[in-house]
Amino acid sequence: MSLLTEEHELIRKSARDFAEKYVDPIARRMDRENYYPRETIKEAGKLGILTPTVPAEYGGGGGDLRAAVVVLEELGRVSGGFSLLVEAYGILFADAVNNFASKRQKDEVLPKVAAGDKIGAFALSEPCCGSDAAAIQTKAERRGGEWVINGHKMWITNGYYADYYLLAARTGPREARHKAITVFLLPRSRCVEATPIEVMGVRGTGTAELKFNDCVVGDDDVVGEVNGGWKIIMHTLDVGRVAISGVAVGVARGAFEEALGWARSRELFGKRLIEMQNAQFELAEMLASIETAKTLAYYAAYLYDTKSPDFLLMSHVAKLQAARLAVDVTRRAVQMEGGFGYSKDSKAEMFYRDSKILEIGEGTNEVMKYVIYKLLEKKFG
Numbered sequence: 001m002s003l004l005t006e007e008h009e010l011i012r013k014s015a016r017d018f019a020e021k022y023v024d025p026i027a028r029r030m031d032r033e034n035y036y037p038r039e040t041i042k043e044a045g046k047l048g049i050l051t052p053t054v055p056a057e058y059g060g061g062g063g064d065l066r067a068a069v070v071v072l073e074e075l076g077r078v079s080g081g082f083s084l085l086v087e088a089y090g091i092l093f094a095d096a097v098n099n100f101a102s103k104r105q106k107d108e109v110l111p112k113v114a115a116g117d118k119i120g121a122f123a124l125s126e127p128c129c130g131s132d133a134a135a136i137q138t139k140a141e142r143r144g145g146e147w148v149i150n151g152h153k154m155w156i157t158n159g160y161y162a163d164y165y166l167l168a169a170r171t172g173p174r175e176a177r178h179k180a181i182t183v184f185l186l187p188r189s190r191c192v193e194a195t196p197i198e199v200m201g202v203r204g205t206g207t208a209e210l211k212f213n214d215c216v217v218g219d220d221d222v223v224g225e226v227n228g229g230w231k232i233i234m235h236t237l238d239v240g241r242v243a244i245s246g247v248a249v250g251v252a253r254g255a256f257e258e259a260l261g262w263a264r265s266r267e268l269f270g271k272r273l274i275e276m277q278n279a280q281f282e283l284a285e286m287l288a289s290i291e292t293a294k295t296l297a298y299y300a301a302y303l304y305d306t307k308s309p310d311f312l313l314m315s316h317v318a319k320l321q322a323a324r325l326a327v328d329v330t331r332r333a334v335q336m337e338g339g340f341g342y343s344k345d346s347k348a349e350m351f352y353r354d355s356k357i358l359e360i361g362e363g364t365n366e367v368m369k370y371v372i373y374k375l376l377e378k379k380f381g
């Protein structure tokens with residue numbers, strides 16, 4: 001059984017062509033200068049690459065989750081930063097809006113976001129709370145007929161440049177935890193104070209700290225139901241965990257190809273590095289890891305696309321393993337390149353730094369294990 005169809009392979013081809021033509025040339029600039037690639041985002045918008053799962057009627061790619069994984073894999077192969085930027089943009093923001101927003105909200109936001117004209121960001125994490133997201137402190141209070149939002153978000157990808165925030169806020173007491181959280185679709189205005197954050201990898205993704213000072217929104221800016229935000233957040237992160245596995249496969253693949261090229265050309269002790277058995281074993285380990293991560297990512301996405309009850313477990317298994325394997329493969333690639341691998345001239349070095357966020361963002365490895373154990377308990381008692 002093939003987990004991907006011919007259509008997925010056509011999507012791969014167009015994503016690969018796009019990645020090589022438009023993303024590869026700016027990947028190092030994103031990394032070195034923390035450059036946010038506004039023009040490349042617009043180019044991606046023209047092809048539906050920015051929002052792979054948003055219906056074509058809104059200008060998105062109209063694909064399923066496997067299509068998104070394939071797109072992110074191809075982008076990640078040339079730039080972990082660009083791939084993560086698209087994952088946060090197209091899945092955490094746009095796919096969530098498509099799944100949960102009202103028709104009015106979708107009609108207003110999705111065409112502009114799919115085209116890359118307006119930027120969307122998913123704002124959940126706070127200085128107090130990332131893994132423990134049910135403890136968030138940003139508040140939305142009822143004043144007159146409106147909602148007034150005050151609070152502080154942290155680490156928000158695309159956050160510095162975003163025109164819209166899908167924002168989680170507390171609409172009841174903190175003790176009520178996840179039962180008193182509402183999601184709002186908040187247009188950017190002067191009430192939002194954004195500060196860029198310098199990060200180790202996936203640079204050029206507009207990571208920001210955000211302060212919301214008396215931001216006023218209406219009832220029609222609530223996404224889903226008041227106090228019903230947790231379901232939206234959890235569903236979005238479960239899907240995001242599969243999507244980010246696609247980023248991991250791509251980053252690992254990019255580093256593997258770098259290492260392979262190096263091993264073929266580097267000469268030492270009178271022969272090429274690739275003729276040494278340890279180098280061959282290293283490349284074999286790397287490829288085995290990539291194939292493992294790829295299969296897990298495609299399988300988890302397939303389970304989502306076919307509405308299987310096994311999806312939840314596999315989304316966490318795929319994220320845990322793909323992230324770990326990406327860090328391991330990129331580390332091996334740096335090692336294979338020796339001193340060059342440690343220099344800023346090596347792309348393996350960039351992939352190594354890019355890979356680390358995959359073990360942290362959208363749930364750390366520890367949180368993945370926590371959820372897997374909870375599901376195990378449910379299944380086996």
Ligand SMILES: Cc1cc2nc3c(=O)[nH]c(=O)nc-3n(C[C@H](O)[C@H](O)[C@H](O)COP(=O)(O)OP(=O)(O)OC[C@H]3O[C@@H](n4cnc5c(N)ncnc54)[C@H](O)[C@@H]3O)c2cc1C
Pocket residue numbers: 088122123124125127128129130131132154155156157158199202207357360361362363364365366367370
């Ligand atoms: C570059 C970048 C981009 C990001 N993009 C976004 C974004 O777009 N939107 C957004 O909302 N957030 C975003 N995040 C935030 C990210 O999701 C959080 O950083 C992550 O969930 C971890 O939360 P934390 O940083 O608060 O760490 P903490 O939750 O404080 O975790 C600290 C440590 O405790 C461990 N830990 C947590 N729970 C347990 C447990 N039950 N048992 C054992 N150990 C545990 C963690 O694994 C970790 O090692 C981004 C982060 C980064 C760095």
